[in-house]
Amino acid sequence: MAGIYGADVAQLRALGKALTASSTRLTSTRVALSRDVRDASRWKGSDAERFRSDWDGTHSLTLGKVIAALAEAGRAAARHADEQERASGTRDTAGRTSTSAPDARKGSGNISFLGEDHSSPRHADRGEPNLTPAELDRLRNKVSAAASGGNFLAGNDAEVNGLREALTALTPAQLNQLLASLSDDELRNLGAGAAGDGKGWFNSEGTTPFERQQLLDQLLSKASADQVHRLKDLIPWAQPDGTAMGDAARPGGPDPSSTSRWMEPRFPVIGEHPSADDIRQGQYGDCVVLAAAGAMVNADSGWAREHVTDNGNGTVSVLLFDKNGQEQWVTVTSDLPANAYGGQLGAKTGFGGNWPAYVEKALAQVYTEDDNNDGTKEGSPPDQAWPPGHYRAIEGNWGPDAFQYLAGxxxxxxxxxxxxxxxxxxxxxxxxxxxxxxxxxxxxxxxxxxxxxxxxxxxxxxxxxxxxxxxxxxxxxxxxxxxxxxxxxxxxxx
Missing domain, CATH: 3.90.70.10 (Cysteine proteinases)
Structure with a gap:
């Protein structure tokens, strides 16, 4: 006698196979369309570029969401068929495929891409704004010392690092309490003081880009959203220069961008399943950077989730290696460079999130390995060595120079x-x-x-x-x- 089923197992399996096959066919279609859209010989002009930007920024991702939903529905149908068999104490031996096994990476199996972020919070507990007046005065004095040129012989390197260490001990609510007590001029002066190299005659190194960025990390990663906007407005080096030299490897040569525009992406920093398929280099000539990021996440599927996180306040933190081989958080604001059509100029969003674009941005803030040997478009000025704080610094460089920031x-x-x-x-x-x-x-x-x-x-x-x-x-x-x-x-x- 046949078991009692809440659904027809054979039909459930057939439905699961059909859904999985549809997902596969749509994936092939999406790949073919992407190649056609990017073939500049088929369609030229501003309308074509605008559509390519829309394709990368919206249409291709929407198709990706449908593909993932179909694939998950296929897996769900197979799981339900298994559950029906277990509940009835019978086993359907026909038509069993590997799709019946749950994907361990899927968790609950819910598809979430366009809205929910899957970052691991760095500062989950904001604490209380409970600094005493005496503690506030002590911290304000540290801000003032870091903002000054300091001793002619010793510089202000020690003061910048001393302030950073003091901020490290603060909860987000306490940090916000301090920021609210500082005037705009005090924050401008802090930005100007920390922007210098911090050197005096007896300080051969001074304040390094990573040390400046560690100070900024404590400010940005803990601040409230309104204070983040204030810091970005008052500290110019909180945002890198987004202009581009362009990718010389592209057919037709590099496509430079001379204007630094910015946009807020609509997709999460970390999607449900970050992977090497998220690597989609944009207009910057930073193939080594994106290839290194792809190599890292290909070797360790958890790399993106462990090294990139949305702080939930309009900032994103990226864990990079400094010159001493130590991992350090680099925090940047969540806006990204924009092309002429309002889409992302740099790395495009992948189905596993926008994390490659933030690896780019964080690296642009601290990269010190640039030289003046990159190729430029014919008729353009010759290349120069760009300092930290410029996307052009991460274009056209040697593999080890960029890779060491990600891999150590x-x-x-x-x-x-x-x-x-x-x-x-x-x-x-x-x-x-x-x-x-x-x-x-x-x-x-x-x-x-x-x-x-x-x-x-x-x-x-x-x-x-x-x-x-x-x-x-x-x-x-x-x-x-x-x-x-x-x-x-x-x-x-x-």
């Missing part, structure tokens, strides 16, 4: 294929760069002066490379001989 000091630039294959087989994050000109016999998807990240190996022993322009770009499977002949070098982690 244990990175190695190599031309040795055996070293690269050893890292890839061990699941270590790795980035590969191409030659200055595309050689004969280059595989489909190869672009000169470009960086790719390793996603794994295939059954033939080749390594698989993904383009940071996006998962819709063709991947490349290359042999050791291909690497030696067609590529410049690699950067691997240990």
């Amino acid at each position: 000091p244990e990175v190695e630039r190599t031309k040795d294929a055996d070293v690269l294959w050893g890292a890839a087989s061990g699941g270590k994050p790795s980035v590969v760069t191409t030659l200055g000109e595309a050689p004969d016999g280059a595989p489909n998807g190869y672009h000169a002066n470009h960086a790719y990240f390793v996603t794994g190996t295939d059954e033939r022993g080749n390594i698989i490379l993904q383009n940071p322009w996006g998962a819709f770009e063709p991947s490349m499977a290359i042999s050791k001989e291909d690497f030696r002949r067609l590529f410049s070098d690699a950067t691997v982690t240990h």
Whole structure:
């Protein structure tokens, strides 16, 4: 006698397969459409650029939401079929597929992308604004000392760091209490004092970019939203310069942007399932940065969630390595550089969130490795070495220089294929760069002066490379001989 079911198990399984197949077909359609939309030879002009911006910023993401919903519905139908079988004490042995197993990453299985953020809060408890008048006076004096030029011989490096250490001990509510007690002029002076190098005659290093950013981190990450706006208005270096040199590897050459515009993204910093598919390089020529971020999250699916977080007050914090190999939070405001059509100029939103764009922004604030050897568009001024606080500083740089900020000091630039294959087989994050000109016999998807990240190996022993322009770009499977002949070098982690 057949068991009693609350639903027809066979039909549930058939529905699950149909939903999963529809999700797969729509994924293929989305990839094909993305390639067509980005083919500049098919449609040129301002209307075309505006539609491409809308596609990246809205339409493609909406399709992604539908794809994910169909896939989850397919898994849900399979789970319900399993539950019906267990409840009735029977087992349907026909048509069982791997889709019946719940995806451990899905949690409750709810689809949430457009609204809910999945960051881990840094300051979950705001505390109470309970500083005494004496404590407030002590902190205000530290602010005044950090804002001044300090001793001619000693500078004000010690004062900047002393203020930062004092702010570290404050709860968000106490920090906000302090900010509310400071005038606009006091905050402007603090910004000006901390912006200097802090050097005196006997201080060879002075205030480093990371030390300045640690001070800003304590201010921005803990402040209320209205105080964040105030800090951004009064401290100019709280926001990097968003102008772009452009990506020289793109067909047609770099597309520079000379205006620093800003926009508030509509999508969360961390979506439900961050992954390497979120890497979608925008107009900046920072393929090494985005390839390094892709390599990190490909090697560790939890990397984005552990290193990027929405503070819930209009700021985002990113955990980077400083020059001493120590991890430090870099906090930036949540607005991002905008293109001429109001879309994101830099890294585009992925289905797993906007975290790559904030890795870009945080790195632009502290990057000190830029040189003046980047290529520029014909007729443009020659390149210069950009200091921290400029997106142009993170464009067109060497693999180890950028990678060390994300992976730490244990990175190695190599031309040795055996070293690269050893890292890839061990699941270590790795980035590969191409030659200055595309050689004969280059595989489909190869672009000169470009960086790719390793996603794994295939059954033939080749390594698989993904383009940071996006998962819709063709991947490349290359042999050791291909690497030696067609590529410049690699950067691997240990």
